Amino acid sequence: MGALFEWSWLIIAFPLLGFLINLISTGQTRERTVGVVASMAAAASFGMSVLVFAALLARPPEARLVEVSLYRWAIVPPLTAEVGLRIDPLSTAMALIVTLVGTLIHVYSIGYMAGDPHIRRFFMFLNLFLASMLLLVLADNFLVLFVGWELVGLCSYLLIGFWFEVPYNAWAGRKAFIVNRIGDFGFTLGLLLLFWTFGTFRYGPIFEAVEHRAVEAGVVTLITLLLFAGVTGKSAQIPLYVWLPDAMAGPTPVSALIHAATMVTAGVYLIARAHPLFAMAPFVQGVVTLIGAVTALWAALIAVGQFDIKRVLAFSTISQLGYMVAAAGAGAVGAAIFHLGTHAFFKALLFLGAGSVIHALEHAHRHPGDPSPFDPNDMRRMGGLAQRMPLTFWTYGIGAAALAGLPPLAGFWSKDEILISLRGIGGWATLAYGLLLGAAFLTAFYMTRQVGMVFAGSPRSHAAAHAHESPAVMTVPLGIFAFFSVVAGWINAPGLGALSAWLEPEHPPVFHPEQALLATLIALAGIGAAWAIYRPQAWPEGVEDPLRPVLRGFFTALTRKLYVDELYDFLFVRPFEKVARGVAEVVEPYGIDGAVNGLARLVQSAAGRVRRWSSGYVRQYGLSVLIGAVLLMFYILWMLR
Amino acid sequence: MGELIVFYLLAGIAIATALAMVITRNAVHSALFLVLNLVVVAVFYLLLGAPFVAMVQIAVYAGAVMVLFLFVIMMLGAERVGGATGLRWQAPLAGAMGAALIGGALFAFLQTPAGLAPAGSLPAPLGDPATIGERLLTTYVLPFEITSILLLIAMVGVVVLARDSRSEGK
Amino acid sequence: MLWWPLLPTLILTAGALGLLLVEAFRRPGSASGMAWGALGITALTLGAVGALVGHQEIEGLYRMVRWDPPAFWLSLTILIGTGLAILLSRHYLADQGMERGEYYVFLLLAAAGMLLMAVAADLLIVFLALEWLSFPLYVLAGFARPRLESEEAALKYFLLGAFASAFLVFGIALIFAGTGLTNLSDLAAWLKHPDPGAQPLVWMGGALLLVALGFKVAAVPFHLWTPDVYEGAPTPVTGFMAAATKTAAVAALIRVFLVGLGPAVALWSGPVALMAAGTMLVGNGVALMQSNFKRLMAYSSIAHAGYLLMGLLGDPALAVPGLMFYLLAYTLATMGAFAVAVGMVGPEGEDQSFRAYTGVARRAPGIGTAMALFMLSLIGVPPTAGFFAKLLLFAAAWQAGWIALVMVGILTTVISAYFYLRVVVAMWMGPGEPARLPKSDLWVRLSVALTGVGTLLLGVLWLMFGGLSL
Amino acid sequence: MVTLTHYLALSAILFGIGAVGFLVRRNALIVFMCVELMLNAAGLAFVAASRYRGLLEGQLTVFFVLTVAAAEVAVGLALMVAIFRTKKTTNVDELSSLRG
The missing domain is CATH 1.20.5 (Single alpha-helices involved in coiled-coils or other helix-helix interfaces)
Incomplete structure (x- = not known):
């Protein structure tokens, strides 16, 4: 069996091969072929993941850790890094989720992207993303993880700005890039500190050192805090979540795969992976748990006031990531990964369903040749799609119910386990528990609102009235995802507990009937409250949203995303701009968006002064040399004292 | 003692010609002062037991190179350049920096006991x-x-x- | 008398002089034959360098030169830069109406001086090599004569270069006055048991050497010539200066400061650290203000000088391989970027403002992708070579305890993302249709492709650098 | 007694004068002559050190510096003549179109 593990690098190699094939294939390749090649590469990777998983399963629980050495980076003595793969329950579980969801979304994209002139580029990036994500997951050290981390980020920016002809999309890609830079700045410092402390990047020796308490807790606290800064960027937690809603500018399959199911969960994976480190820093664990819980509630609240079908899902994703981060922070790695898995299925389902709706509306709109601007994402222009797109409706309904946490669907089990894991710890965890219950209510509420606005009642636009069901290449993956959204939770159901036993043999899942009842009641309450407001009969003609009269000004605040973008603009961007303008007349020959470039302006104003040295006069340049020489000389004299 | 007088005399001429070269307005005069300076330094070379280098200095430097300089100055008619400059602080600042450079260097040299050593023995045939x-x-x-x-x-x-x-x- | 270390320099010089003879007797017309010849000679020299790869240490010619692993890597990088510069030049020279064969002769001669610098083991050789590589560069910078910017660039470079080399000579004189030595290894031995009475002289001399070499590598505050000269010089020459000359200057820094003055590291590390920090801040900061691509690359070259200076301070076991790797990665990315810039030059003249790049990538996605790759490598985004290069240097400096300096390095790297990405943004997302498209010249395309692939592959292949030390 | 310090001091003074001259004169030819003065000062330091250390190396180095300086003069003057043909000036302050 050992020989199989030696080949586990194929999991990463297959998508990379797909990328290369599409890279070197000529421009004449039929677009269908491109998609099929990419999908087959993803499928092969999934197959290999299954094989590795099975091989690992065949081993006794205590032997389920295989380190495959691929590459000896014989750099120089202090920095010896060995590149290898770490095959263990956590990484194989992640690889399975990533490759399965990835394969299905590749197939779906063949239909969704048909006719796009840049389809080859699209599939290349998608394959590259898959390979990078798998590298991140399977790496056996923090450095390679970071390489994967940056690569998935790169793919993400490229795909958000895929339709860069629209300036907003390009801007959104850049916003994601820059916001993530802030998080990665912390991450980089954390990595350096990690290396400085442990002298290696490899998980094994680091965890061993932690186990033997060979390092100071204070340093570990700082390291984990810095790593968590990276997590807030990539996994869209407060305060760096602002990029994810704008990331919806990318094609819908990208939103489903990268910005819902896989890449954004990298942060959760990082916390789970570095769990031994976090376990040594209880303070940071508290911070992580609380930030996760607050994010969950906060994003759920904003989701209630959104009209863009994908934005609702984006805020929902942020909210659900908050659940995972909270659980991972509290040390419940099993629960976090469990929710990561179920969420990957039902959120991908929801995104693809939303894509199907958008696709249908776009086609219906284009049909009569109406040149007026039309936003196919706007839920206010939908309604009554249940009869016109039954397959999409039913699958979407299943996804929504799973997200809302209705038993016996997937979301119910995983959310339940997170809530249970937070009980009985006390302190911050109890607070987080309360916040997450509130978020659960809001989740049920906004999903019901969305289903009501999109599918119930009568059409509120010409396009909605003429929409048709999407082609089979899109609906079949919907069905498959719907199936998983139903059953994925069962693997960890009471009495079975397979996933938790797999990830954490020492912590079997517990099932509290009263907790399950409470969660179900809360979900039902959310659904009931939303249905009371949004049922077609309660919705008078011409009213934009029946919730607006109920909440008044606060609803407007919700539609404006609680003014966080404005707040950041006020707190960071404006002051920098003011200072920059005050200090120097900065010439800005190329329009840069103010929203993200405040820091650059500040630097620019300082640089403007330095730049005046470059006056063009040789003699002045010479003077600078002489001044430098004199300074150096006096430094020497000072040393000679 | 006599040695010292000769040194100071020649050093005075060297510094004076160097200053004159920098200060004088006419480029031709500058070049001629530089030639003088080069010759004085060549005399120093002779005193320091380096006749060969002194000859090279006179022949190549004071001779060929400076003739080339003079030739180009005459050819271009570049004895004087006109036009104002925008560099107001250049000259005072450069002067101050130059003084600082010289002062710092002298200070360092005076702290160097090894430099105070008497002339080592350079056997006569070595410099030939x-x-x-x-x-x-x-x-x-x-x-x-x-x-x-x-x-x-x-x-x-x-x-x-x-x-x-x-x-x-x- | 071992003269093996000189073999690459000799071959290149002999080849260049042979080309000069050919140029003297060939009939007027296209100079592409000269370009082929220059390429062939460069390849031959690469072969000679390759033949010397296994040798650990050869000292030769009365200990004036010395071959060791860094010499190999430096020579390799210089020759790669030279080869790419030749590839870029043919099309450019023809378009600009300056197709004269001496151009290639001077390019090769400058490279020969750089190769000499890579093996220098004596301060006298450092001085001569510096002059050797500078003379042809002065001429090349002014090669677009009678275009005034080119001449102005040449004169500025020349005057300031002469000024700086006077500091070098005076510095060597002071060191010689203090120790009676010019050989770098002897100097290191002397510094281990210094004569306290002579130390002020040696240290003053070291300070002046730092001025001159800081000038050549374009470190703050000796950097001011860089943007003007880069802007005015013919574009392929600018690329050559940014890549190969930088490598040669770092070679000089390694030879003088790590080999010669290595034992006195505690003394020069302070000023070098300040210079490194200032260079990173000023280079990256002022780059934000640039709207001309060549000036942008000049400030980029200044900024990278800062990172390279940081490398001098790092733990040598890690830093020296780091410097070698950094130079190679930097050479590939910089020459690639200049290849794109040369591709944008047409017979009607040269517009290197960002406006000229607007939207180009949409019409030429291959070029656009390659440019994005070069810019990412210059920022240091994985998996490009630039990332690993920066990582090595940062790790080396961190190991040696220069934590604040590493912070400055990371901070300026973040800043640098803004201006490097502006190029990419202009090319991919700039409004409107491009005014001009890149030429489909095979040589330029080839260099873009080579550097692009190299930038990507190098990231993977850096394990080759194992076991490399001074 | 004349010591090495005397000579080094003189050469430093000449070097400093040359450096200041480089920075205050506008005629490119004089600017360049100032560089020659600086090299000359360095040469003096070499020869003096050679004498006081009883070594020949310093003299030989001066020989090389002299030769290289002569070559440099040739290149530099050719450059200045070339510029004069285009711009009709040797004022370095008028050659400042490249800046920023």
């Missing part, structure tokens, strides 16, 4: 052309060859730079 020639072809053969290449590069470079590209007719 024959010995130097022998060294040039043994220990210093590589720098010697490099220098010849440098002269060649300079020559070709001058040809390339001086050729009138407009009338090449290629």
Whole structure:
């Protein structure tokens, strides 16, 4: 069996091969072929993941850790890094989720992207993303993880700005890039500190050192805090979540795969992976748990006031990531990964369903040749799609119910386990528990609102009235995802507990009937409250949203995303701009968006002064040399004292 | 004592000619003061037991190089340059920095006891052309060859730079 | 008398002089034959360098030169930069109406001087090599004569270069006055048991050497010539200066400061650290203000000088391989970027403002992708070579305890993302249709492709650098 | 007694004068002559050190510096003549079109 593990690098190699094939294939390749090649590469990777998983399963629980050495980076003595793969329950579980969801979304994209002139580029990036994500997951050290981390980020920016002809999309890609830079700045410092402390990047020796308490807790606290800064960027937690809603500018399959199911969960994976480190820093664990819980509630609240079908899902994703981060922070790695898995299925389902709706509306709109601007994402222009797109409706309904946490669907089990894991710890965890219950209510509420606005009642636009069901290449993956959204939770159901036993043999899942009842009641309450407001009969003609009269000004605040973008603009961007303008007349020959470039302006104003040295006069340049020489000389004299 | 007087006398001339070269307005005068300065330094070379270097200094430097300078100045009619400059702080600041450089260097040298040592014994034949020639072809053969290449590069470079590209007719 | 270390320099010089003869007797017309010849000679020299790869240490010619692993890597990088510069030049020279064969002769001669610098083991050789590589560069900078910017660039470079080399000579004189030595290994031995009475002289001399070499590598505050000269010089020459000259200057820094003055590291590390920090801040900061691509690359070259200076301070076991790797990665990315810039030059003249790049990538996605790759490598985004290069240097400096300096390095790296990405943004997302498209010249395309692939592959292949030390 | 310090001090003074001259004169030819003065000062330091250390190396080095300086003069003057043909000036302050 050992020989199989030696080949586990194929999991990463297959998508990379797909990328290369599409890279070197000529421009004449039929677009269908491109998609099929990419999908087959993803499928092969999934197959290999299954094989590795099975091989690992065949081993006794205590032997389920295989380190495959691929590459000896014989750099120089202090920095010896060995590149290898770490095959263990956590990484194989992640690889399975990533490759399965990835394969299905590749197939779906063949239909969704048909006719796009840049389809080859699209599939290349998608394959590259898959390979990078798998590298991140399977790496056996923090450095390679970071390489994967940056690569998935790169793919993400490229795909958000895929339709860069629209300036907003390009801007959104850049916003994601820059916001993530802030998080990665912390991450980089954390990595350096990690290396400085442990002298290696490899998980094994680091965890061993932690186990033997060979390092100071204070340093570990700082390291984990810095790593968590990276997590807030990539996994869209407060305060760096602002990029994810704008990331919806990318094609819908990208939103489903990268910005819902896989890449954004990298942060959760990082916390789970570095769990031994976090376990040594209880303070940071508290911070992580609380930030996760607050994010969950906060994003759920904003989701209630959104009209863009994908934005609702984006805020929902942020909210659900908050659940995972909270659980991972509290040390419940099993629960976090469990929710990561179920969420990957039902959120991908929801995104693809939303894509199907958008696709249908776009086609219906284009049909009569109406040149007026039309936003196919706007839920206010939908309604009554249940009869016109039954397959999409039913699958979407299943996804929504799973997200809302209705038993016996997937979301119910995983959310339940997170809530249970937070009980009985006390302190911050109890607070987080309360916040997450509130978020659960809001989740049920906004999903019901969305289903009501999109599918119930009568059409509120010409396009909605003429929409048709999407082609089979899109609906079949919907069905498959719907199936998983139903059953994925069962693997960890009471009495079975397979996933938790797999990830954490020492912590079997517990099932509290009263907790399950409470969660179900809360979900039902959310659904009931939303249905009371949004049922077609309660919705008078011409009213934009029946919730607006109920909440008044606060609803407007919700539609404006609680003014966080404005707040950041006020707190960071404006002051920098003011200072920059005050200090120097900065010439800005190329329009840069103010929203993200405040820091650059500040630097620019300082640089403007330095730049005046470059006056063009040789003699002045010479003077600078002489001044430098004199300074150096006096430094020497000072040393000679 | 007499040695010291000669030194100070020559040093005074060297500094004076250097200053005059920097200060005088006319480029031709500048060049001539530089020639004087080079000659004084050549005299120092003789005093320091380096007759060969002194001869090279006179022949190559004071002779050929400075003649070239004078020739170009005359040819371009560049005795004086006109036009105002925008660099108001340049001269005072440069002067201050130059003074600081000199002052700092002198301060450091005065703290160097090794520099106060009397002249070591440089056996007479060492500084003569024959010995130097022998060294040039043994220990210093590589720098010697490099220098010849440098002269060649300079020559070709001058040809390339001086050729009138407009009338090449290629 | 071992003269093996000189073999690459000799081959290149002999080849260049042979080309000069050919140029003297060939009939007027296209100079592409000269370009082929220059390429062939460069390849031959690469072969000679390759033949010397296994040798650990050869001292030769009365200990004037010395071959060791860094010499190999430096020579390799210089020759790669030279080869790419030749590839870029043919199309450019023809378009600009300056197709004269001497151009290639001077390019090769400058490279020969740089190769000499890579093996220098004596301060005298450092001085001569510096002059050797500078003379042809002065001529090349002014090669677009009678275009005034080119001439102005040449004169500025020349005057300031001469000024700086006077500091070098005076510095060597002071060191010689203090120790009676010019050989770098002897100097290191002397510094281990210094004569306290002579130390002020040696240290003053070291300070002046730092001025001159800081000038050549374009470190703050000796950097001011860089943007003007880069802007005015013919574009392929600018690329050559940014890549190969930088490598040669770092070679000089390694030879003088790590080999010669290595034992006195505690003394020069302070000023070098300040210079490194200032260079990173000023280079990256002022780059934000640039709207001309060549000036942008000049400030980029200044900024990278800062990172390279940081490398001098790092733990040598890690830093020296780091410097070698950094130079190679930097050479590939910089020459690639200049290849794109040269591709944008047409017979009607040269517009290197960002406006000229607007939207180009949409019409030429291959070029656009390659440019994005170069810019990412210059920022240091994985998996490009630039990332690993920066990582090595940062790790080396961190190991040596220069934590604040590493912070400055990371901070300026973040800043640098803004201006490097502006190029990419202009090319991919700039409004409107491009005014001009890149030429489909095979040589330029080839260099873009080579550097692009190299930038990507190098990231993977850096394990080759194992076991490399001074 | 004349010591090495005397000579070094003189050469430093000449070097400093040359450096200041480089920075205050506008005529490119004089600017360049100032560089020659600086090199000359360095040469003096070499020869003096050679004498006081009883070594020949210093003299040989001066020989090389002299030769290289002569070559440099040739290149530099050719450059200045070339510029004069285009711009009709040797004022370095008028050659400042490249800046920023």
